[in-house]
Amino acid sequence: MTRPRVWPGMPPPAPPATTVAAAMGLTKVYGYGDGRVLALDRVSVAFGRSEFAAIMGPSGSGKSTLMHCLAGLDRPTSGSVRIGPVELSRMTDRQLTRLRRDRIGFIFQNFHLIPTLTAAENITVPLTIAGRRPDNGWFDAVIRAVGLADRLNHLPSQLSGGQQQRVACARALMGRPDIVFADEPTGNLDSRAGAGILSFLQLCARQFGQTIVMVTHDPVAAAQADRVVFLSDGRIVDELTRPSPDSVLDRIRALDATTGMGYPPRPV
Template identity: 70%
Template sequence: MTAAPLAPHPHPAPTGIAAATTDLSKVYGSGDTRVVALDRVSISFHEGRFTAIMGPSGCGKSTLMHCAAGLDSFSSGSARIGTTELGSLNDEQLTRLRRDRIGFIFQAFNLMPTLTALENITLPLTIAGRKPDRQWLDHVVSLTGLSQRLGHRPGQLSGGQQQRVAVARALIARPSIIFGDEPTGNLDSRAGAEVLGFLRDSVRELGRTVVMVTHDPVAAAYADRVVFLSDGRLVDEMVQPTADRVLDRMKAFDARSRTS
């Protein structure tokens, strides 16, 4: 487990909705092989908030994140980034939206091995044909503690440092929302705590919105809110979570699955 976070700081009231789903469903297969991964999930992610998505294995948490982020299609319902309906966009428009308005952090880092840390951080802007804002770049680099590592390639960095590069890359285009899929899953507890601290600071200091899928109750305790899925449905949520409260809730899920 990741090291426990400090007590949360107070936040101003949220000003809007960064992303939302309404009656979102995702079905794989048909007939005897039909699997309902998401079953009419409606949820909003407020601007300037850190939300963790949790639930038993196979509950649909990664599917929810992928559909909400425009990485995967959905069977019915709607998903929005701000006021933009993802279902109304073609592939080119989706690609542009993901590039310009969404940041992604994955468990496997997904860095380009031949590029330096700086080149990996600025890669989304390079692809878009844009130059980084130097003041913003310096701020992001400072936040993630990478000032002394910008000339290093991924193979010369530790796992924690590589994930810091991934966090900086997710922030560089000033996205309206950042999605993380088990972003600390490949890290030890110390490196994981650092990355989670950077994500929390990006919310508190930079006003970003973060949505993270995790299985770790301690990681979830860095969030402002935890939402719980079970069998593809949204079943509970917790505000100002602690690791112990989240763990108790997950134990309840396990007990229910053993008796069902």
């Protein structure tokens, strides 16, 4: 097997032809003095239109921090973050709030549905808050894609975990965002429900032209993406395109041997 690349100190990769989100020289430091933690160390990465990308790394590797900085949920210490042509570091908190509402979708592990609203109301609540009406054609297309047509009047408590996550996926797409960030979207689901969510994310990229960036610990989930980006100690240490579960596991083992990423051994 070819020895994996380690990017720090090397030129960053060329950005995709149509870049939707990008970081350049991104550094994030938490705390001061003896409590100082370098969460991201000069990270450069770009995500293109219609791309389904996964970010992997052990706990503490910086993958959630990278996602939060890319999504405008956290401000970097230095470096550049862009959504399309917009530089996030130049935006006020109010402008960032509007950007997240209008141009970014989020899918979380814990669904974050409002228990007193129906599935349909949960799906459209970001538009309601923004004072916008949903596009009926787009609403129908998303509902067909997630298979929720017969569950729209149900409350979250009347839905399975997989159905609740599909509501969350539909909500993330309803405003037609530039990019959707998914944080361990299958983490609270059984394998069958998780597979359904991953198939839907693939559909979003391939049929709807949506850009998806997913943080995951799961090699099987990561293998559904077009590209896997591996982090260790706040740095991008490798990439894998057209992954399979076996190739992701093999890359993890190789990286663990060379960088001490701390993944568990491959199951026998």
